[in-house]
Amino acid sequence: QKEVEQDPGPLSVPEGAIVSLNCTYSNSAFQYFMWYRQYSRKGPELLMYTYSSGNKEDGRFTAQVDKSSKYISLFIRDSQPSDSATYLCAGGRTGFQKLVFGTGTRLLVSP
Amino acid sequence: DAEITQSPRHKITETGRQVTLACHQTWNHNNMFWYRQDLGHGLRLIHYSYGVQDTNKGEVSDGYSVSRSNTEDLPLTLESAASSQTSVYFCASSGYTGELFFGEGSRLTVL
Numbered sequence: 012q013k014e015v016e017q018d019p020g021p022l023s024v025p026e027g028a029i030v031s032l033n034c035t036y037s038n039s040a041f042q043y044f045m046w047y048r049q050y051s052r053k054g055p056e057l058l059m060y061t062y063s064s065g066n067k068e069d070g071r072f073t074a075q076v077d078k079s080s081k082y083i084s085l086f087i088r089d090s091q092p093s094d095s096a097t098y099l100c101a102g103g104r105t106g107f108q109k110l111v112f113g114t115g116t117r118l119l120v121s122p
Numbered sequence: 123d124a125e126i127t128q129s130p131r132h133k134i135t136e137t138g139r140q141v142t143l144a145c146h147q148t149w150n151h152n153n154m155f156w157y158r159q160d161l162g163h164g165l166r167l168i169h170y171s172y173g174v175q176d177t178n179k180g181e182v183s184d185g186y187s188v189s190r191s192n193t194e195d196l197p198l199t200l201e202s203a204a205s206s207q208t209s210v211y212f213c214a215s216s217g218y219t220g221e222l223f224f225g226e227g228s229r230l231t232v233l
Contacts, residue, residue, distance in 0.1 A: 015164075017164075019162075052226075052227070053226060053227070054212055054214075054224030054225050054226050054227055055165070055212070055222075055224050056224065057221050057222065060221075099164065099165065101165075109167060109170070109180075110167075110222070112157075112164045112165040112166075113164055114162060114163060114164035115164055
């Protein structure tokens with residue numbers, strides 16, 4: 012079993028839709044959770060991070076962690092074609108070091 | 123602007139040959155990482171370094187080596203390339219904030 016599981020997609024939505032991206036993890040020691048966005052043929056870039064359980068909001072993006080169910084979510088409101096990318100979730104025990112990544116979910120937002 | 127650069131961006135080699143992928147960062151970050159990204163596996167950690175002369179094995183280190191002689195560079199060497207090492211390789215670095223900054227990737231094909 013992989014430590015971080017993520018549906019590879021692709022997930023196709025129309026512009027303006029609310030998008031929900033999800034991951035599950037198995038390592039109870041994970042305290043830090045991140046979402047990275049990766050455009051085609053580019054390196055990943057940090058989108059959001061959260062520590063322990065709870066929500067964090069940044070503009071159109073909301074990250075949510077439920078440690079009781081080991082569930083990580085990223086919500087995108089008013090999705091735009093520019094949001095089309097692969098979204099990687101990751102977990103770690105000690106901050107940003109030695110992160111364990113999910114396989115990524117490919118998101119396609121059509122105009 | 124500070125950045126992290128990888129070279130070459132594309133490389134085709136033959137089985138058994140030695141290959142070195144270069145990674146250079148100008149952020150003066152202590153921490154540097156090498157990942158490989160494969161379909162169905164996501165990003166997997168190969169080697170990492172927390173400073174000059176420090177190197178550590180990651181999840182998939184067999185067949186790879188790194189050396190850290192200065193802060194800016196962490197070259198990744200494949201001593202005897204194998205077809206299973208065909209992949210996209212990403213170098214990353216992080217400083218005191220812990221945020222990982224990724225390079226653009228090096229696409230390696232081993233024939």
